[in-house]
Amino acid sequence: MVLEVDCGEVEEMIGLDLVKGLNATVTRAPDIESEAELEHVNGVPVGSMDAFEVARDEDYHQLRPSGEGLIENLFEFTLPQRCGENSDAVYLSAVVMKEIAESQAFGEGNKRTAYLSGVMFLIKAQALEGFSRAVYPDLTVEFRELLQQVAVREKDEDDLYRYMMSLLEGPLEEVRVR
Numbered sequence: 001m002v003l004e005v006d007c008g009e010v011e012e013m014i015g016l017d018l019v020k021g022l023n024a025t026v027t028r029a030p031d032i033e034s035e036a037e038l039e040h041v042n043g044v045p046v047g048s049m050d051a052f053e054v055a056r057d058e059d060y061h062q063l064r065p066s067g068e069g070l071i072e073n074l075f076e077f078t079l080p081q082r083c084g085e086n087s088d089a090v091y092l093s094a095v096v097m098k099e100i101a102e103s104q105a106f107g108e109g110n111k112r113t114a115y116l117s118g119v120m121f122l123i124k125a126q127a128l129e130g131f132s133r134a135v136y137p138d139l140t141v142e143f144r145e146l147l148q149q150v151a152v153r154e155k156d157e158d159d160l161y162r163y164m165m166s167l168l169e170g171p172l173e174e175v176r177v178r
Helices: 007-013 016-027 067-085 089-103 110-128 141-151 157-175
Strands: none
Touching (some): 007 067, 089 157
C-alpha cells in the first residue's frame, strides 16, 4: 500500500522550526524539559511514546554553524525533488530520516531527531489523508542500529524505506479510512 503525499504540501508538513524543537526535546536534560508526551498530532492519536528515550544529560541542542543550511536545503530542495520522483509518505519519511541523520546538523541527538522528524512527517501525511489513527514504526534497537548505519553512510533511505514498509504495510492498511 502506498500513502501518496501532495508534493505541494511537503514544505508545510515539516520545517526547520519543528525539527529544531524536536531536537531540543530529545537533548534537554530531564530537569529542564518536562516529560514529552505526544498524544495527538493534527487531531490524530499517536499513542504512547513512553519507551522513547526523550533526553540525555547534555544540552547540545544547538545547530552547528552549517546545520541550519543543511536542514533548510532538505525542506526547500531535497524533499520536494524526491517527492516528484516518489510521493509515497513512507519513502519521504525515510528521506527525512536519512538526511537529518547523515547531515549531523546538530551538536547532539541527530539520530533521535531524524527518527522523530520522519515519524512526525508520516503522522502528518496520515492526518491529511483522514486516517482514524496514526501508525508509525517504533524506535527499536534494530531501528537505532539502522539509523546508525545511515548516519555513517553504510545504508541509505532505500534501506530505511524497506525496513519501515516491512513494519507498516499491514497496519497502514488497517487504519486507512475507506
